[in-house]
Amino acid sequence: MLSFCPYRWRGREDDFMSWKTHAARLADRVTHQGSRWCAAIADTPRHFVPSWWTWSDDRWELSNRPGDERWLETIYQDRTLVTRVGALHADQAAPGDHPEGWPTSSSTLPGLLLQMYRHARIGDGHTILDVGTGSGYGTALLCNRVGDDRVTSVDVDPYLTAAAGDRLAKTGLKPRLATVDATGPLPDGFDRIVATVSVRPIPASWLEALRVGGRFATTIIDTSLILTGRKTQEGGAVGQIERDWAMFMRTRDGEDYPPGLADLMETARTADGDTVDRARFPILDLLQTWDVRSMLEITVPGIEHHYSEEPGSRTALMVHEDGSWARAVSTHGPPMVHQGGPRRLWDLLDEVRLLAPARSTSPVRCRCTRDPRGGDSSPAWSVEGHNHLRAACGVHYRTAGPVTARPSWVLCASPCRSIRCLIA
Numbered sequence: 131m132l133s134f135c136p137y138r139w140r141g142r143e144d145d146f147m148s149w150k151t152h153a154a155r156l157a158d159r160v161t162h163q164g165s166r167w168c169a170a171i172a173d174t175p176r177h178f179v180p181s182w183w184t185w186s187d188d189r190w191e192l193s194n195r196p197g198d199e200r201w202l203e204t205i206y207q208d209r210t211l212v213t214r215v216g217a218l219h220a221d222q223a224a225p226g227d228h229p230e231g232w233p234t235s236s237s238t239l240p241g242l243l244l245q246m247y248r249h250a251r252i253g254d255g256h257t258i259l260d261v262g263t264g265s266g267y268g269t270a271l272l273c274n275r276v277g278d279d280r281v282t283s284v285d286v287d288p289y290l291t292a293a294a295g296d297r298l299a300k301t302g303l304k305p306r307l308a309t310v311d312a313t314g315p316l317p318d319g320f321d322r323i324v325a326t327v328s329v330r331p332i333p334a335s336w337l338e339a340l341r342v343g344g345r346f347a348t349t350i351i352d353t354s355l356i357l358t359g360r361k362t363q364e365g366g367a368v369g370q371i372e373r374d375w376a377m378f379m380r381t382r383d384g385e386d387y388p389p390g391l392a393d394l395m396e397t398a399r400t401a402d403g404d405t406v407d408r409a410r411f412p413i414l415d416l417l418q419t420w421d422v423r424s425m426l427e428i429t430v431p432g433i434e435h436h437y438s439e440e441p442g443s444r445t446a447l448m449v450h451e452d453g454s455w456a457r458a459v460s461t462h463g464p465p466m467v468h469q470g471g472p473r474r475l476w477d478l479l480d481e482v483r484l485l486a487p488a489r490s491t492s493p494v495r496c497r498c499t500r501d502p503r504g505g506d507s508s509p510a511w512s513v514e515g516h517n518h519l520r521a522a523c524g525v526h527y528r529t530a531g532p533v534t535a536r537p538s539w540v541l542c543a544s545p546c547r548s549i550r551c552l553i554a
């Protein structure tokens with residue numbers, strides 16, 4: 131039986147019954163009656179996302195059947211709808227198109243949006259910067275929660291902000307929308323910044339855009355780490371890695387992501403290694419093993435992974451833009467590992483896997499403050515809390531000392547789930 135929360139309806143009466151029932155079911159699934167998000171979910175149409183891409187038979191297929199009841203059912207499930215692949219948005223695709231590449235925009239699954247909003251601690255009266263407009267569905271939720279006059283949403287893609295603006299206006303919502311790269315200058319004066327796109331480092335502009343006491347919630351590129359922070363009186367921030375997981379696509383600065391390392395991946399697939407050894411651990415599909423992948427990514431940022439299974443064998447490939455590569459193949463018994471290039475990527479992964487069980491998974495706190503030595507025109511910054519961080523990171527913590535450079539958050543490598551935040 132449906133037990134959804136009360137909600138306000140602002141759309142047209144003719145399509146009221148059908149989508150409202152689906153939205154109410156979704157609200158029941160991803161919230162509860164006591165949640166202040168319940169009414170927002172039940173009140174927000176998601177079927178203004180008309181088309182999306184589905185991965186089927188090893189290629190992207192267009193899903194575009196507005197009006198169909200099963201189409202509506204799919205939209206109101208708690209699942210991500212990939213709306214843009216490479217440079218092709220599903221709205222602009224023709225039947226028979228099969229774009230190649232990575233997803234570059236989506237309508238995030240509603241449960242995950244709420245997870246991020248909860249980490250951002252969004253409350254009544256807050257002004258919000260929503261980073262990554264995408265379909266505009268998350269923006270609509272925020273508007274329905276705090277009021278559209280308090281929401282600004284930004285995306286790097288002009289089509290997305292324009293389409294979201296039109297669709298939101300049709301449901302009676304008029305938040306401020308802007309096409310900007312959120313890693314650069316931003317409007318300011320926000321109580322909250324919440325990102326549904328991952329970043330590394332945390333852009334300096336986010337500290338400028340927040341009010342003192344304001345909070346941000348984001349994820350770190352290619353990790354499942356959620357980082358939150360609060361802006362301090364001095365203009366720095368105090369933050370932590372949350373005891374929770376989420377993953378989002380990475381920020382881009384153009385129409386599409388730069389091409390991957392296909393040639394090096396081919397080398398990894400076929401070449402004999404400079405070193406060839408038996409592996410210590412079984413092969414993992416790192417794309418599905420979020421904790422290990424996050425630790426590795428923090429230690430050695432930028433590794434591309436490929437994993438495949440065939441009856442009786444498993445293969446994992448790793449490549450890095452510095453020319454390093456690794457291939458691990460297991461048929462029967464321990465995997466055989468070939469490695470080439472300047473770094474031994476598989477050995478670095480082994481180190482992470484060896485040390486992982488000994489690590490504290492406690493949230494790590496860090497504080498970044500303005501250093502008066504920097505003066506006003508070119509503020510310098512320093513990091514406090516080293517002892518705490520040393521305790522959390524164990525033997526692999528490396529002391530950096532005060533950092534004096536431009537104000538931007540940088541996540542510094544430590545081969546564990548712990549992270550120290552530096553201003554660089």
Ligand SMILES: C[S@@+](CC[C@H](N)C(=O)[O-])C[C@H]1O[C@@H](n2cnc3c(N)ncnc32)[C@H](O)[C@@H]1O
Nearest residue numbers: 235237262264265268285286311312327381382
């Ligand atoms: C996962 S989608 C956001 C989904 C959205 N919250 C929704 O509910 O539909 C991530 C979005 O981040 C945007 N994006 C990527 N790089 C960006 C950047 N540098 N600045 C701002 N937005 C960016 C993408 O265009 C994409 O639309």
